[in-house]
Amino acid sequence: MKLTIKNWTGVATWRWVANDDNCGICRMPFDGCCPDCKLPGDDCPLVWGQCSHCFHMHCIVKWLQSQPVNQQCPMCRQGWKFNNK
Amino acid sequence: MNNPSFDYKAAWATITQAFPILQSPPSLPESDFETVPFEAVNTIKLLNLAEQIQGLVITRMEERLRKDIVPQFWSHFKKTDHDSATFREFHDAVKFLYYNYMKLDLIMNKLIVLREASNVAKPVYNHACLHEALKLIVKAVLLSQLPVDQQWLILSFYEKALKRQDCEEESYGNEQCCGCLQEQYVCQCVEMFQETNKKLGKMALLEPLVGQSLTDLIYNYIQAHIQKICKDSFDTSHLESLEKWLQSVIISWLKKIYYYDCANRSERFINEFDQKLISYLYNAYTKIRIDQLFNIIIEYPDSLPALEDLRLCLPKTDLKPHLTKTLQKAMETRLLHPGVSTSDVLTAYVATIRSLRILDPCGLLLETITQPIHRYLRSREDTIRCVVSSLTEEGPNDLAEELVRGEAVQVDENTPVDDGVEDWETWTPDPVDGVTSKTSGLPRTSDIISMLVNVYGSKELFVNEYRTLLADRLLSQYSCDTEKEIRYLELLKLRFGDSQLHYCEVMLKDIADSKRINQHIKQDLNYSEDDIPMSAMIVSAQFWPPFKDEKLELHKRLAKQMEKYTSAFETLKGSRTLCWKTHLGIVDLEIELADRSLSLSVSPVHATILMHFQDHKSWSLDALSKVMHVPSTILRRKLSFWQSHGVITEREPDVFHLQEEQENKENNLQDDIVVEDYESESAMASAQDQREEELQTFWSYILGMLMNLDTLPLERIHQMLKMFAFQGPTIECNIQELKVFLDRKVREHQLIYSNGLYRLPK
Ligand SMILES: [Zn+2]
Ligand SMILES: [Zn+2]
Ligand SMILES: [Zn+2]
Numbered sequence: 001m002k003l004t005i006k007n008w009t010g011v012a013t014w015r016w017v018a019n020d021d022n023c024g025i026c027r028m029p030f031d032g033c034c035p036d037c038k039l040p041g042d043d044c045p046l047v048w049g050q051c052s053h054c055f056h057m058h059c060i061v062k063w064l065q066s067q068p069v070n071q072q073c074p075m076c077r078q079g080w081k082f083n084n085k
Numbered sequence: 086m087n088n089p090s091f092d093y094k095a096a097w098a099t100i101t102q103a104f105p106i107l108q109s110p111p112s113l114p115e116s117d118f119e120t121v122p123f124e125a126v127n128t129i130k131l132l133n134l135a136e137q138i139q140g141l142v143i144t145r146m147e148e149r150l151r152k153d154i155v156p157q158f159w160s161h162f163k164k165t166d167h168d169s170a171t172f173r174e175f176h177d178a179v180k181f182l183y184y185n186y187m188k189l190d191l192i193m194n195k196l197i198v199l200r201e202a203s204n205v206a207k208p209v210y211n212h213a214c215l216h217e218a219l220k221l222i223v224k225a226v227l228l229s230q231l232p233v234d235q236q237w238l239i240l241s242f243y244e245k246a247l248k249r250q251d252c253e254e255e256s257y258g259n260e261q262c263c264g265c266l267q268e269q270y271v272c273q274c275v276e277m278f279q280e281t282n283k284k285l286g287k288m289a290l291l292e293p294l295v296g297q298s299l300t301d302l303i304y305n306y307i308q309a310h311i312q313k314i315c316k317d318s319f320d321t322s323h324l325e326s327l328e329k330w331l332q333s334v335i336i337s338w339l340k341k342i343y344y345y346d347c348a349n350r351s352e353r354f355i356n357e358f359d360q361k362l363i364s365y366l367y368n369a370y371t372k373i374r375i376d377q378l379f380n381i382i383i384e385y386p387d388s389l390p391a392l393e394d395l396r397l398c399l400p401k402t403d404l405k406p407h408l409t410k411t412l413q414k415a416m417e418t419r420l421l422h423p424g425v426s427t428s429d430v431l432t433a434y435v436a437t438i439r440s441l442r443i444l445d446p447c448g449l450l451l452e453t454i455t456q457p458i459h460r461y462l463r464s465r466e467d468t469i470r471c472v473v474s475s476l477t478e479e480g481p482n483d484l485a486e487e488l489v490r491g492e493a494v495q496v497d498e499n500t501p502v503d504d505g506v507e508d509w510e511t512w513t514p515d516p517v518d519g520v521t522s523k524t525s526g527l528p529r530t531s532d533i534i535s536m537l538v539n540v541y542g543s544k545e546l547f548v549n550e551y552r553t554l555l556a557d558r559l560l561s562q563y564s565c566d567t568e569k570e571i572r573y574l575e576l577l578k579l580r581f582g583d584s585q586l587h588y589c590e591v592m593l594k595d596i597a598d599s600k601r602i603n604q605h606i607k608q609d610l611n612y613s614e615d616d617i618p619m620s621a622m623i624v625s626a627q628f629w630p631p632f633k634d635e636k637l638e639l640h641k642r643l644a645k646q647m648e649k650y651t652s653a654f655e656t657l658k659g660s661r662t663l664c665w666k667t668h669l670g671i672v673d674l675e676i677e678l679a680d681r682s683l684s685l686s687v688s689p690v691h692a693t694i695l696m697h698f699q700d701h702k703s704w705s706l707d708a709l710s711k712v713m714h715v716p717s718t719i720l721r722r723k724l725s726f727w728q729s730h731g732v733i734t735e736r737e738p739d740v741f742h743l744q745e746e747q748e749n750k751e752n753n754l755q756d757d758i759v760v761e762d763y764e765s766e767s768a769m770a771s772a773q774d775q776r777e778e779e780l781q782t783f784w785s786y787i788l789g790m791l792m793n794l795d796t797l798p799l800e801r802i803h804q805m806l807k808m809f810a811f812q813g814p815t816i817e818c819n820i821q822e823l824k825v826f827l828d829r830k831v832r833e834h835q836l837i838y839s840n841g842l843y844r845l846p847k
Contacts (some may be wrong), residue, residue: 018660
């Protein structure tokens with residue numbers, strides 16, 4: 001028998017590679033989106049801090065805006081620095 | 086009077102000569118005196134016997150009628166088998182009666198002369214006029230001897246005449262008379278008919294003798310006429326033509342008869358009768374349409390004219406309660422039972438709503454009729470699925486049309502409803518003839534989709550069902566028309582609101598994104614495909630309905646390819662990775678065996694099985710189950726797919742072999758030829774087998790339709806199948822294919838085909 005696979009269409013779910021399943025700020029799953037967004041993934045990305053904690057980008061930006069003086073990671077209270085890995 | 090010389094004998098002779106009826110035996114000579122001889126009048130006057138003579142004459146006349154004339158008249162009414170002679174028979178009977186009547190009337194003339202001469206004014210039978218008295222006497226004697234079965238001759242006479250009138254209306258230039266079936270030029274029907282009516286009229290016997298028969302005849306005739314023109318045809322309005330027919334045939338015919346009614350009340354009488362007949366016509370027509378209503382509804386919108394007719398008739402008749410009862414009964418016996426598929430119930434339901442909207446805009450009738458359907462639909466498990474799938478299905482269908490109509494779904498929240506306060510001046514109470522319902526305080530929405538949602542009282546159930554179906558559809562046909570699905574989703578959003586359908590939007594976006602990502606990855610120079618072209622549907626798990634959890638260990642070759650794809654994805658989308666649902670997806674295969682080749686689209690499990698058989702020509706169920714991580718019971722089922730295609734056989738229990746060559750030699754021979762010439766053709770052959778099986782699944786649908794609707798044309802069957810049966814991605818069939826299939830069923834005597842309609846054998 002000669003078996004030719006002309007095309008294989010598989011099904012996969014995508015997920016963020018993160019330490020946690022949920023955003024520490026909005027408690028929503030990372031694979032969903034933040035409360036302000038409708039579409040997950042590219043439209044509501046994650047960002048990591050140098051402390052290695054990560055959040056929905058929209059969530060941490062909103063958090064930082066509400067903290068005019070000491071911009072800290074809401075999880076570990078270290079000063080927040082974006083990790084542009 | 087004591088003159089002894091008076092010759093009483095001579096006087097009596099003079100009198101009996103003037104009135105031969107007083108002779109013994111009484112005589113009614115062919116030719117009689119026109120008037121009383123002067124001598125006789127004088128004699129009677131002299132003897133002062135005018136009253137006595139008058140009494141004696143009348144008694145003799147009555148006797149004559151009783152003993153002779155009337156029995157002879159009625160003797161014409163004996164039943165015969167010679168139907169053709171009946172017309173003349175009645176004519177002759179009336180002629181005979183009239184002839185004798187005229188002779189008696191002549192005697193009355195003489196009596197009148199006598200009365201005047203002798204100043205006798207005493208009325209006879211309350212009639213001052215002796216002619217009138219005679220009419221009364223004739224009528225009384227006739228009716229006193231009325232035979233039990235006299236009606237048939239009268240009916241037969243008038244029926245023939247009416248038929249003649251009716252076909253004259255239909256077609257002039259007819260060679261033959263419909264009454265006597267003779268050539269027009271020898272037919273005397275018209276003359277005989279006129280003569281008979283005229284004579285009956287003169288004797289004032291029209292109404293007493295034939296009135297009741299005429300009424301019966303006309304009612305029956307109208308009934309039969311309506312039945313004839315309304316039989317199974319709902320696509321024409323008949324009201325106007327019926328009224329016209331009533332005027333031009335029945336009424337004008339009646340006028341011809343009563344024209345001779347001497348009582349001179351023909352005008353008023355006809356007018357009254359006219360009203361009665363019109364109302365009878367409406368009643369009869371409405372009843373027939375009500376009896377047909379279920380079928381009329383099923384054939385909506387082709388049956389619109391019949392519905393319109395019924396709408397106009399209802400206010401003129403008293404039949405609304407009858408309609409409600411009849412339709413409810415029909416629904417119960419023909420629709421709401423386990424033999425009818427849910428989708429058929431739904432179609433009928435939609436048609437019912439649309440039809441009843443026309444019949445009864447106030448909605449009460451609709452509510453009464455649909456309540457049992459609601460209850461019934463709620464009890465069926467697959468209702469939501471059927472609604473949703475017909476909402477989203479290809480091609481024109483009723484529910485989808487309703488969706489396009491717009492309007493947000495109103496879910497009854499049991500809130501008291503503002504009954505349109507601005508409109509209070511035009512408010513009218515609900516007609517009492519509908520069945521009173523406890524829910525009448527709720528809004529009577531006539532929006533079909535809202536009504537259907539209200540059957541369940543929840544939008545969520547609907548939306549969830551839609552989401553599941555959409556997911557199935559998207560996963561089973563990767564190439565499906567997302568544009569169309571998006572358009573559809575927009576329509577649904579108008580109905581169910583954005584928030585409910587947001588998940589579905591993401592699902593559709595996932596599919597569109599996946600196509601883009603596939604393109605990107607294929608262009609990625611670091612990504613390579615050895616011999617397995619790969620693509621992926623990458624879905625956002627949070628937004629899709631949960632997938633069935635099935636395990637499947639893919640073949641090494643494929644697993645390697647998937648790893649490559651995953652790392653290409655990771656490079657493309659930083660910080661994100663893929664989790665493969667190995668058992669989901671579609672695989673396009675080309676299988677070349679020693680004697681044939683197949684090309685098929687199958688599931689990953691099926692493809693993986695074959696990949697293993699490519700490595701080893703035989704597998705034990707156990708071993709394969711271990712390699713693939715699929716439980717052996719499930720695996721056996723999956724293997725049977727390849728067995729049915731003749732690719733794999735189970736030669737001994739639980740051991741499967743690849744079958745390079747088919748066992749059946751006869752088939753081999755044919756396949757060989759095909760394979761040599763066109764490799765792909767042999768795949769088609771096997772696809773045809775599959776096709777046959779698929780068509781067979783429609784058979785139960787077709788049986789169901791014909792059981793419910795008796796007869797159907799090809800187009801309608803196809804249309805209905807399209808609505809209900811063609812639901813899988815591959816199951817479709819064009820009308821030509823269906824015809825071939827049905828014709829085969831006809832040859833196998835499972836169907837009967839006549840006049841362009843299919844039906845089941847009795
Ligand atoms: Zn968040
Ligand atoms: Zn966001
Ligand atoms: Zn931190």
